Amino acid sequence: MTNVVFYIAAAVAVLSTLMVITRMNAVHALLYLIVSLQAVALIFFLLGAPFAAALEIIIYAGAIMILFVFVIMMLNLGPPAIAKERLLLKPRMWVGPAVLAAVLLSELFYILANKGGIAGIVEVTPKAVGLVLFGPYVLGVELSSFLLLAGLVGAFHLARQE
Amino acid sequence: MLTIPTSHGLILAGIIFVLGLVCVLVRRNIIFILLGLEIMFNAVGLAFVVAGAKWGQADGQIMFLFILTTTAAEVSIGLALVFKMVHHFHTLDIDQADRMKG
Numbered sequence: 001m002t003n004v005v006f007y008i009a010a011a012v013a014v015l016s017t018l019m020v021i022t023r024m025n026a027v028h029a030l031l032y033l034i035v036s037l038q039a040v041a042l043i044f045f046l047l048g049a050p051f052a053a054a055l056e057i058i059i060y061a062g063a064i065m066i067l068f069v070f071v072i073m074m075l076n077l078g079p080p081a082i083a084k085e086r087l088l089l090k091p092r093m094w095v096g097p098a099v100l101a102a103v104l105l106s107e108l109f110y111i112l113a114n115k116g117g118i119a120g121i122v123e124v125t126p127k128a129v130g131l132v133l134f135g136p137y138v139l140g141v142e143l144s145s146f147l148l149l150a151g152l153v154g155a156f157h158l159a160r161q162e
Numbered sequence: 163m164l165t166i167p168t169s170h171g172l173i174l175a176g177i178i179f180v181l182g183l184v185c186v187l188v189r190r191n192i193i194f195i196l197l198g199l200e201i202m203f204n205a206v207g208l209a210f211v212v213a214g215a216k217w218g219q220a221d222g223q224i225m226f227l228f229i230l231t232t233t234a235a236e237v238s239i240g241l242a243l244v245f246k247m248v249h250h251f252h253t254l255d256i257d258q259a260d261r262m263k264g
Binding site: 006013014017020030043046048049063122131150152 | 244
C-alpha cells in the first residue's frame, strides 16, 4: 500500500512541477512549487528520512520560497500590484494548488493512521543523522558555514546602493 | 529491503530534474530561471535521499543538508542579482542582459 502512496505523491510532484514551468505569473508558479516541495517531503517521509522531510518543509518551502515572495512583492510596487493582488484572490488561481495539497494531506493522514504500512523501510532517525554529521562530516559543516558567510557578504555587497 | 524500488525513486528525481532544466532553458524571466534551478537542486536532493534509503545510511540525508545550504547561498546571491538587474535594465528579461561590459 505504501507503493500506491509513493506513486500518488510522485504524480503530484511531477504535475505541480509541470505547472511551475508553464505558469506566466510568478506567484502562481511559487504556489505550485511549494506543493511540489511538499510532495517531495512526503516522499522523504515514506523513504524513512523524517529529518530531511522536516528540513524540506522548513527551509525550502518556508525560508527559500519566502525569499522569492519578498523579491516578487518588492518588484511589484504601486496600483498595478493591488489590481494583481485582487486577481490572485480569485478561486481559480488557488484551487489547483489547493487540490494537490489536499491529496498530499490525505496521504499524510493515511500514513499516520497506518504506521505499520511503512514496514520494510529502515528509518534513519535525526539522531543518526546528527551523529554522522558531526562525526566524519564535520569538515563539510565548516565548509558550509564558509559558504553561507560568502553568500551573506556577497548578497550584502550586491544589494548595496552606490 | 525497500518496498519502493530504488530505480523508481531515481526515475522520479530524473523527471523533476529534466523539468527544472527545461524551465531554465525555455523561460526568459530571470525569476523563473531561479525557480528552475531550485527544482533541479531539489531533484538532486531527492536522488541522494533515495540512495541513502536504499542502504539505510544517514549519508544521503547529510548530502541533502549540504545541498540545502548551497541552495540557500545560491538563492540569496541570485535574488540580489535580480534586484541589480531590475535596477539597471528595468526588466526581468534575461535577454536584455546579454552584453558584457569589458
